[in-house]
Each structure stands twice: as C-alpha cells, then as structure tokens.
Amino acid sequence: MSKQKIAVLGPGSWGTALAQVLNDNGHEVCLWGNLPEQIEELNSQHKNTLxxxxxxxxxxxxxxxxxxxxxxDADAVLFVVPTKVTRLVAKQVAECLEHKVIMMHASKGLEPGTHERLSVILEEEIPSDLRSDIVVVSGPSHAEETIVRDITLITAASKDLEAAKYVQKLFSNSYFRLYTNTDVIGVETAGALKNIIAVGAGALHGLGYGDNAKAAVITRGLAEITRLGVKLGADPLTYSGLSGVGDLIVTGTSVHSRNWRAGDALGRGEKLEDIERNMGMVIEGISTTKVAYEISQELGVYMPITTAIYKAIYEGADVKESILGMMSNEFRSENEWH
Known part of the structure; x- marks a missing residue:
C-alpha cells in the first residue's frame, strides 16, 4: 500500500499504540488531542508518559x-476517543473536514442515553459525502503489548468489505494483523459488552475466588452478551471470533485491563469514585453496564451477570451477594439462547 496520511483522534494508550503501528507501516500519522502538555511532550520528547x-x-x-x-489532506480518520465524547468530536470533525475520507473507530462502548453503537453516532454526525462506511477496529488487544510490538490479531469490520480491506492493509504487518468482517453490530456489541464481564471477572478475583469462578463468569458472560447481540441483529458466530471470545479472554483475565482492575478493586471493597479517580483513565465497562442493563430490560433479554454488576455499581448492592446470587440462581440449559 502506498503511503497514506492518517489522523488519529485521541492520544490515549490505544490511540498512541495504533499511531505507532501505522507509522511502522510507513504512513504519515498526526495525533490530535486537547491536552496542551501532552501534545507538547509528544512533539518535543516523543513520549506519552501519561x-x-x-x-x-x-x-x-x-x-x-x-x-x-x-x-x-488525510486519507483516513481514526477515532480513538472515549465513548462519552465521540458524538462531540464527530460534530467537530464534520465542521472541519473538507474532503471524503475512510472513517474508522477503535473505541469500545455504547452511548449513555441513546444506547447507540459508535458507528451509528459517526453515521449520524458526519455526512455520508465526507466519509466511507464506518470501519470498526476491534479485538483482543492491550495497548501495553501492542506498543512493544507483541503479536496482536484483531478485526476490521464494515458494511463495505472494500473499506474493511483497505483498513486491513493499512494496519497489517509482521506483528499486527487484521481480519475482515461485515458484521458491524456483532463486532461493536462484543467490544462494548465484554467490558462488563471483565468487571465481573475482576470482582471475583477481588473477592478471593480462583480460576474455576473466572472460567464460569467468562463463559456465561459470553452467552449473555451473545444473547443481547443477536437480539440487536448480530451474527452469533461473531462472538466466537477475535472480537468476541478473543477480546473477552484478554480483557477478563489481565491486570492490563482497566475494567478488570476496576472490578478487582470493587471486589476488595473499594468505592467506585475512588477507583475511577485512581485509575486516571476511562473505565468504559462502568457506563456500559448501565446502558446494557437498560437495553436488556427494554428488550427482555436475560443478562444475570450484567444485572448483578449493575446492582452492585448503581444500586449499592453488596458485590459479593450480587455475584454469588447470580451464580447460584442460574438454572438453565447451557445452549439456551432466549
């Protein structure tokens, strides 16, 4: 692929790691952010010590x-901003953009209030004559590992397979590989909802439970996020892939995962406001829990793990009682989807 110019919006951990991947591939990368000291450090010291x-x-x-x-002059634009500001930044992009680009996002969440997926927000706010169909970049990936060029395999999903293939070529190299997919609903819901299950897996660890409990919450968690995703129009097979079970494994088992660390702290009895302040980064699983709980209630989808975590976070229920109650009350056939 010839040299492309990419605007990466959001110099957080993942935005920075993806910027390095694109630079490794010979592309011209410009990181946009709104913290003057961070931008200054990136330009003068070539570091992002935050x-x-x-x-x-x-x-x-x-x-x-x-x-x-x-x-x-950008050929492609990559959104890597927190869910809660995606719409705001998309409005700003729509005002500034003067030509058509390939439009990508690599964030994972659902918008509070509207319950919308991030690609839908971008479609609503950025006119179609300024962008391709949205390409979702998602999968099992810790920025801390990608930045040191560990092997990473993720997904590029778009309704337009040609746009997904462009993004696949843009990013892929010897350590970073993308697989194409056209199930945008499945890839986006998997990426958002797995953060909830990661909070639950972390909470079990914080409560002192071991690998058996971790395997249980991850496996049953996959079942419930698949149930909701399918209800929203996703292909169930997507949840068996990189953006589904792959991302759930990496997020639900690792200290690199801020969602897992937040759950671990909850399990140890820390207060949510203290956890969020100490983390210094957005914990998407916290707000996504509320959105997913509201959608599950609205659509009548059985999501016991999400419900347990929602009650612990938003209703002040005891974390241990909520999660153990959920684990002990679920008498179902394993392959039951509804």
Whole structure:
C-alpha cells in the first residue's frame, strides 16, 4: 500500500499504540488531542508518559491541538476517543473536514442515553459525502503489548468489505494483523459488552475466588452478551471470533485491563469514585453496564451477570451477594439462547 496520511483522534494508550503501528507501516500519522502538555511532550520528547513511561515514539509521529491541521489532506480518520465524547468530536470533525475520507473507530462502548453503537453516532454526525462506511477496529488487544510490538490479531469490520480491506492493509504487518468482517453490530456489541464481564471477572478475583469462578463468569458472560447481540441483529458466530471470545479472554483475565482492575478493586471493597479517580483513565465497562442493563430490560433479554454488576455499581448492592446470587440462581440449559 502506498503511503497514506492518517489522523488519529485521541492520544490515549490505544490511540498512541495504533499511531505507532501505522507509522511502522510507513504512513504519515498526526495525533490530535486537547491536552496542551501532552501534545507538547509528544512533539518535543516523543513520549506519552501519561500512559507509557518508558516508550519513545518515532519522531515522525506528529501531534497537534488543531483538528483542522490533523484532518488536512488525510486519507483516513481514526477515532480513538472515549465513548462519552465521540458524538462531540464527530460534530467537530464534520465542521472541519473538507474532503471524503475512510472513517474508522477503535473505541469500545455504547452511548449513555441513546444506547447507540459508535458507528451509528459517526453515521449520524458526519455526512455520508465526507466519509466511507464506518470501519470498526476491534479485538483482543492491550495497548501495553501492542506498543512493544507483541503479536496482536484483531478485526476490521464494515458494511463495505472494500473499506474493511483497505483498513486491513493499512494496519497489517509482521506483528499486527487484521481480519475482515461485515458484521458491524456483532463486532461493536462484543467490544462494548465484554467490558462488563471483565468487571465481573475482576470482582471475583477481588473477592478471593480462583480460576474455576473466572472460567464460569467468562463463559456465561459470553452467552449473555451473545444473547443481547443477536437480539440487536448480530451474527452469533461473531462472538466466537477475535472480537468476541478473543477480546473477552484478554480483557477478563489481565491486570492490563482497566475494567478488570476496576472490578478487582470493587471486589476488595473499594468505592467506585475512588477507583475511577485512581485509575486516571476511562473505565468504559462502568457506563456500559448501565446502558446494557437498560437495553436488556427494554428488550427482555436475560443478562444475570450484567444485572448483578449493575446492582452492585448503581444500586449499592453488596458485590459479593450480587455475584454469588447470580451464580447460584442460574438454572438453565447451557445452549439456551432466549
């Protein structure tokens, strides 16, 4: 693939790691953010110490506070901003963009209030004459491992297979591989909902339970997020792939996962506001739990793990009682979907 110019919106841990992948592939990368000290550090020291203490980035990766500058002459735009500001940033992009681009996002969540997936938000806010069909970049990936070029396999999903193939070529190299998929609903719901199950897996660990309980919550968690996804129009097979079970494994078993760490702290009895303050990063699983619980109630989808975590976070229920109650009350056939 010839050299492309990519605007990466959001210099968080994942945005920074993906910017490095794109730079490794010979593309021109411009990171856009709104924290002056972070942008200054990226440009002068080629570091992002807020997320990676010891990593020095290639000096070809540029950073800017000016969205117009980031978007100028870009071939593709990658959103990697928190769910709660995706719509706001999309509106700003729509105002600044002057030509058509390949539009991608690599965030995982559902919008509070509207319950919308992130690709839907981008479709609503950015006119179709300025963008391709949205390509979702999602799968089992810790930024902390991608930034040191560990082997990572994830998914590029779009209703337009050609757009997905473009993104596949854009990112793929010897350590970072993308597989294409056209099930956008499945890939996005898997990426968002697995964060809830990761909070549950972390909570079990914090409560002192071992691998048996972890396997149980991950496996039954996959069943319930598949139930909800299928109800929303997803292909159930997607949940057996990289963006489904793959992402659930990596997020539900690792100290790198902020959702797992948040659950672990909840299980140990820490208060949610303290956890969020100490983390210093967005914990998507917390807000996604509320959205998923509301959708499950609205559509009548059985989601006991999500319900247990919702009650512990939002209704002040005892974490141990909520999760153990859920585990002990679920008498169902294993292959029951409804």
């Amino acid at each position: 997320y990676f203490k010891d990593i020095v980035l290639d000096d070809k990766i540029k950073a800017t506070l000016d969205l117009e500058e980031a978007l100028r």
